[in-house]
Amino acid sequence: MTGDRTFVIAGAGLAGAKAAETLRAEGFTGRIALIGTETEIPYERPPLSKGLLLGTAQRSEAFVHDEAWYASNNVELRTGTTVGAIDAEKQRVRLSDGDDLAYDKLLLATGASPRPLGVPGAGLGKVFSLRTLADSDRISETVRSDTRLVVVGSGWIGLEVAAAARARGATVTVVSPAALPLQKVLGDRLARVFLGLHQEHGVAFRFGTQVSEVREARGDTDVSQVVLSDGSVIDTDAVLVAIGVTPNTGLADQARLRVDNGVLVDGQLRTSDPDIFAAGDLANIDHPLLGARVRVEHWANALHTGPVAAKAMLGQDATWDRLPYFFTDQYDLGMEYAGWVPPGSTTEVVVRGDEEGREFIAFWTVGGRVAAGMNVNVWDVTDQIQDLVKAGLRGATVDPARLADPDVPLTDLLP
Template sequence: MAEPQRIVIVGGGLAGAGAAAALRERGYRGEVLLFGADAHRPYELPALSKGLLIGDAEEPDWVRGQNFYTEHDITLRLGTRVTRVELGGRLVLDASGGEHPYDRLLLATGSKPRSLPVRGADLAGIHTLRTLDDALALRAAFAKAERVVIIGSGWIGSEAAAAARKHGAEVTVVGMESTPLESVLGAEVGAVFRDLHAEQGVHWRLGTSVADFVGDDGAVTGVRLTDGSMLEADVVLIAVGAAPETGLAQAAGLELAEDGGVCVDALLRTASPDVYAAGDIASQFHPKYERRLRVEHWANAKNQGEHAAGNMLGDHESYRRAPYFFSDQYDLGCEYRGLADPGTDRLVVCGSLAEREFVACWMRENRVTAAMNVNVWEHGDALKHLVDTGAPVTDEQVRRGEFSAGSAG
């Protein structure tokens, strides 16, 4: 594989910027052109719903320092929207009419928040959270709010609820599931987060959804639920998930998967020669799980961007990492590794759910499909090994905290 003379990256988030940095760190000397639609230099997303939204941080975690891109001869086009990719001509076209040829192309266009197709969704005071500007606007709104309603009981909704309470607002979270985070963690572990928030004064309205938003003089004043009840609100956050930004890829003729992402193989290559995808939009055939997998978490964007850079330079290596994410809510911190089906996998716990200090393992036969440590930090490497290797372990070993046992005994 000859070294390309010019690599174009579309997407200025962690995956795209991480790939650009990795190219230079590997000694690539050709041209690197990085397009970012955001006006800010590339930053990481986790702090937006954590420290920055709470007010503990004034800036996000930047992918690289202010001068990194200039010093490493990376052409960074901020606030620039790519409008078309011509696969046959190997061209990227931007909104200003510029044409940019490529030898290798990485698409890392990320996700956008899902909206609610109900009446009143365009009222002032209704927010979504995806960008730095979104986070700053929402933080300012929380600081002034009396009543906040959050639509969505997943990770973003839960973290935002903690932030809104820190700002002193009355908070209600609306979710369709009977327990928050149930689809990821199951009802038993999800109840830990439900009770944590309840102790902090959060009100839950679960098993229902939004019928419409009501307002006065163009601003939101309430949320009507499908059960007929009304919640007063001066600030609303819609946190019902994100959709991959695949419009550019689809218009170019790239294949999309059933999960909405761009189809890529184990090496993160699309079916089009020399075109790769990474991060939120990549629906990868994952060798570990032997099926397509699309992951929206921070670690996936970071690791896939760097991995794609290596393969664009000829590594030819499959991406095999298991999903990983972390969350901070009040005094609870947690890490999750792997991919469980909480509806069928067996839950085994070491520690105390009630005291919120535990390790939860989801088991399939005698192997760990996923592990989550909550306010327990010493077992990270051992849990990663169990998830990554499928090393056998018994339920009793898990309950005793023998995560490094490595065999079923």
């Protein structure tokens, strides 16, 4: 019987909300307490840097469910509340409002936090990060056609906000210590695709330098200048700090769970405590297909790990075996990426299609095996790309000439 059991979910984001949904869908009739630090009901994060900033999406579209869903499904949603401590031995959690809950199973879905800009002046007004709906609201209220915006960091979030800001007519400068945007993720050749895209839309880049100070105008508390490590100064009205995130492992540390770049979990998302699970950005997963630990910070990971954790909490034989996947939309470029390139691997990049026209598929191969693929403005190929990656994980190699040939169907390359 499940009716007398209590499952607590610490973290009311996408992973937590999908876990609660799955528990009910799988027939769990016990108590579900979904605890969220933010005052918003659970929402998805992609619209924060895409549709909401572009004005193409309504705020309500970001929500996983409407507010009535939680009551009608008997999910005890407690927003504006934080799980402050775990007593794993007694299987209890203490909440920030002073309440104390016993649990039979506990899911940690506390996500990650933006890395701060550790320089003088970083606490000034209109120095933003982007992680929450409130952050997106503040950026949207600030960035207008006459705004000068400095984006610190040239990763996915930074470039998506740069694209949205340019669509609003803002002046945008991206500052990065790297030589190219997305260089670490994509490598030089494909990073230049995104560099050219943004330069064509008027974004200025300052590569090979970092922010050393943020200054305000005299008598003001808002940012007015960014000082770079090369001594140059950029006048600005706002700054977006997009230099990565850090998993929120504080609860796991306190509970003495195994932690290393996130909370270490097995393929069923179970931590070193058999009654505690972790999902979403927080989870460093022993991936059964990849044969390695991976921690993925993208929407699809939160969307799908929550349900897997919920099923495993119910004792089902659920395993996380999806390939890492993410997507981006910038100007007229849409992209999906699937797969995983082992760190330190020597890769060959194979491109089929029109790279210059930004309508192509790129493959990263390791030893002749497809490790990852990225489709740019080419659609309905993600399943085939993932099939090629899975075949590569089984040891299958591909002929690079046929891989590059658009006239050869991707399905013909499968063993």
